[in-house]
Amino acid sequence: MIKCDIRFARKFIKDESYLRARKKSDTGLEQLKKKTGPGSEWLGWRDILAEPNDAELEQIGSLGEEIRAKADVFVVCGIGGSYLGAKAVIDALSPHFRKKGPEILYAGHHLGGKYLEELLDYLKSPKEDGSPKNIYLNVISKSGSTLETALSFRMIRELLEELYGEEASERIICTTSKAGGVLNKLIPQKGYRKFIIPDNVGGRFSVLTPVGLLPISVAGIDIRTLFYGAVSAYNEYENNADDLLEYAALRNAIHESGKTIDVFATFEPELSSMGGWIQQLLGESEGKEGKGIFPAVATFSTDLHSLGQFIQQGQRSLMETFLIVEKPFSQLSVNNLEENDDQLNYLAGKSFHEINTKAREGTMEAHSEGDVPIVRISMKALNAENIGHLIYFFELLTGIFVYSLGVNPFNQPGVEDYKKAMYRLLGK
Ligand code: PA5
Numbered sequence: 001m002i003k004c005d006i007r008f009a010r011k012f013i014k015d016e017s018y019l020r021a022r023k024k025s026d027t028g029l030e031q032l033k034k035k036t037g038p039g040s041e042w043l044g045w046r047d048i049l050a051e052p053n054d055a056e057l058e059q060i061g062s063l064g065e066e067i068r069a070k071a072d073v074f075v076v077c078g079i080g081g082s083y084l085g086a087k088a089v090i091d092a093l094s095p096h097f098r099k100k101g102p103e104i105l106y107a108g109h110h111l112g113g114k115y116l117e118e119l120l121d122y123l124k125s126p127k128e129d130g131s132p133k134n135i136y137l138n139v140i141s142k143s144g145s146t147l148e149t150a151l152s153f154r155m156i157r158e159l160l161e162e163l164y165g166e167e168a169s170e171r172i173i174c175t176t177s178k179a180g181g182v183l184n185k186l187i188p189q190k191g192y193r194k195f196i197i198p199d200n201v202g203g204r205f206s207v208l209t210p211v212g213l214l215p216i217s218v219a220g221i222d223i224r225t226l227f228y229g230a231v232s233a234y235n236e237y238e239n240n241a242d243d244l245l246e247y248a249a250l251r252n253a254i255h256e257s258g259k260t261i262d263v264f265a266t267f268e269p270e271l272s273s274m275g276g277w278i279q280q281l282l283g284e285s286e287g288k289e290g291k292g293i294f295p296a297v298a299t300f301s302t303d304l305h306s307l308g309q310f311i312q313q314g315q316r317s318l319m320e321t322f323l324i325v326e327k328p329f330s331q332l333s334v335n336n337l338e339e340n341d342d343q344l345n346y347l348a349g350k351s352f353h354e355i356n357t358k359a360r361e362g363t364m365e366a367h368s369e370g371d372v373p374i375v376r377i378s379m380k381a382l383n384a385e386n387i388g389h390l391i392y393f394f395e396l397l398t399g400i401f402v403y404s405l406g407v408n409p410f411n412q413p414g415v416e417d418y419k420k421a422m423y424r425l426l427g428k
Pocket of ligand 1: 141143146
């Protein structure tokens, strides 16, 4: 369901370098399968697909439906792996305008006071008919103590208590570890509902656990289809992961050749947030011990008018990975204007999909001529099943590639450094 084509990039790599890297990819996959690599206690993202928990899917789905039916606003409060996956899937599969169901808003992903102040004010303000908004809050934090999330949660739950009194507890759902952390102390005290993030699944690999699935379900997306799309990818790659092994080998050889940036580019604005999720998944997994390719994100053709110049002619330190949807998901086509006063009639009758595709092909041709190795990742259609497949594709790629660098993909020791300095400055 996901095709990976490395032909446009392969010519930049010498055979011996590629073959050396391919051996490392093969070893990486073996380490994942046999659980022998560093951080192997974090491989639960594979286990959940090997043995799907249908009862939990059902439970999340029915709470999602309940909230969807009742809420005007659903606030997702989390940072990093605790919200990027849900946002990626929701943005990929929801309409841009006139969305049905609750408005989905994000909080706890930064410390900007203006945003939070305006959010609180918006939540507090009544609907157009004067009645109060019906608000639900999902706080998501595996550690239960991340400052950005914890602070926003404190402010929003206080508001909910002010608005709904004791009934506020019924509107707050906590997604956190089985035990430990401040959230786990609050849950029994306040009577909040709780979903558990499995201990062996790290934040950035957790989109297919309640972390991502509850918000995705509230957005009206069929989580079973999404989840089983990932299960089918799991089954496919347990039999034959050649595509992924080649892609990981290519990335490894490109890394060895000194390239330092991989631009994840799409011509579909719906996939912009998916780029953000991939960026975090790869970035936090591979960027250690002085190694890794910096994952950048671009949405074209918008960013061809900002980053395009650099990509075409700047320092030759880049590769690009294009995320492609083959089948049109809009029927819009260009109308014919008799006056042709804007001289666009040469496009009359063509669909926007066709025009966008030509823009993509032209861009790939130009960037390739500008010495940028290009990888194409394509899916037939933009739907929940294929997005599920894509999620596992990138999770597995991350595991294989980062092992092939000789690095533990599943920790993030560097993130602690800013926290230590920040807490010291804040007087904690
Ligand atoms: O991938 C990760 O582990 C991180 O990005 C975490 O998801 C992020 O730091 C948030 O952590 P927590 O869920 O503990 O609040």
